[in-house]
Amino acid sequence: MSNIQNGPLVVTGASGQLGRQVVELLVEAGASPIVAVSRNPEKVADLQAKGVETRQGDFNDPASLEAAFAGGKRLLIISTDDLEPGKRLVAHSNAVAAAKAAGVNHIVYTSLTNPASDSPIGFSSDHEETEKLIAASGADYTILRNNLYTDLLLMGGPQSIAMGSHYAAAAEGKTGYVTRADCARAAAAALMTSTGKQTLDITGPQAVSQAEVAAILSEVAGKDIPYIALPAEDLVQAMIGNGLPEFMARVFVSFDEAIAQGYLDVAGDDLNTLTGQPGQTVRDFLLANRGALLAPQS
Template identity: 55%
Template sequence: MSHRTQRTLLVTGASGQLGRRVVELLLAAGEDTIVAASRTPEKLADLAARGAAVRKADFDDSASLDAAFAGVERVLLVSTDALDVPGRRLAQHERAVAAAVRAGVQHVVYTSLTNPGPEWPIAMAGDHGGTEAALANSGLSYTILRNNLYTDFLLQAAAQAVASGQLVNAAGAGAVGYVTREDCARAAAAALASATSGPAVLDVTGPELVTQAQLAAILAQLSERPVAHVNVTPAQLHAGMAGHGVPAALAEVLVGFDRAIAQGTLAVASDAVERLTGRRPAGVAEFLRAHRAALVGA
């Protein structure tokens, strides 16, 4: 990520884990003017102290977005977490795209999801597909980063699998191009800080596809304990989660991800991270090895 001519770059969702990390990377790279935007700007005092400008950006308030995007050349639109009301997140994203058009933003980078089409078994994937359509119809230059599943999300299930000897899910023989949050942040920072224009759609993934059986083998090797993949039906998985107190709505989402894996929706691996950043992304075994103490300590 090289230093470019002077311009203003804005990152939404800067109080979240991904957005915050992108701002940190941009500041470390010496970019000229970085705007960290959030609906809770009071949480960004540390980024302001490091040189970021802070603005409020409430995706439910068009006037707030207009003010946030004023004078900005390139925007990273981090997908929101508004999943409480069906359709709310897509409406938020459409509001942000419209505000970018009004503000004269030159380029939008959007964090999407792998294969966000109708084949997804959970409704929230449609928010990403709808946002991609809004960008395509906006007249804006854009880069869509279709982030695969975070490797980071494996840690809890991996620790449980090491402790019990069983990696239980309903993912079948499906494979995933798992990618770390850090590599997603590096890719997003590089795409935002570049001088490229779009439209462009990139699959942001780890370096290889990994099945659940392969994941179990990695855990067994790292922990030096037997770990086997146990495939169950989606109904069995949902019932098991309910028995452990997982809220029904969350269980539905988690089971939906397993369904997506089983049907091959997430079996995508690319070299986009390396092309954007110049550095190969971390593989699953590499990431879990770095967290081995947490796995074995379980």
């Protein structure tokens, strides 16, 4: 890639599923130098054999970020996975402040589709406020508003097939599902090539409803899997009855509520424009993962 911007390119959360893929893509593209930052650097130690420098850094330990970001010119801030509202904003604030102190020129951030304080998704406002912090940092930036991972359908899909019905509290709402792999491609491309200040919607090529998801599951299973739309509270109680802690049940159902209210009904061409390749469709992803969907349930 001849238009790769000058590094070092720093990837946070490098031991996570998304961060790891981003680092691998950077290596494959010949980007250099690359710095992989993790709370547990031993988990990314093997990357050193590929020419990647590894460093310890924890968003919840601001003192660790000075050394983690030192010398970095382009930084990928991967959102933390704290589900409790407010917690991730504190962590992100630490990361943005450290980036500013380190003199980072360009920040890439993995945000959420339609981040807003009135969204049913409790931590949506954390993304909204983080975007504001990045915009005020003085650095150039690329905000990647990732829609829901298509990969999440591999969690409930097998159960839907086993039960013979696909339950959700999403009403007729649609989601621009995007695979984790496509989000990694977007993050790597932005880190290597983006300039200026921009906010992009990283989505699949089409938004789909839960009825359409159920139709694809039916195709995979070779039998009819109807979509059963439930009231949100009924789904929460069903999840609790199946052993899920109430806090987690309400977090999961909040995504359905956001879908029902149209917050995630976003699908566009930004991913294709950024990377030169469109995202994988929900149908293609689920058919490619047929084995996982049909695996026996314990």
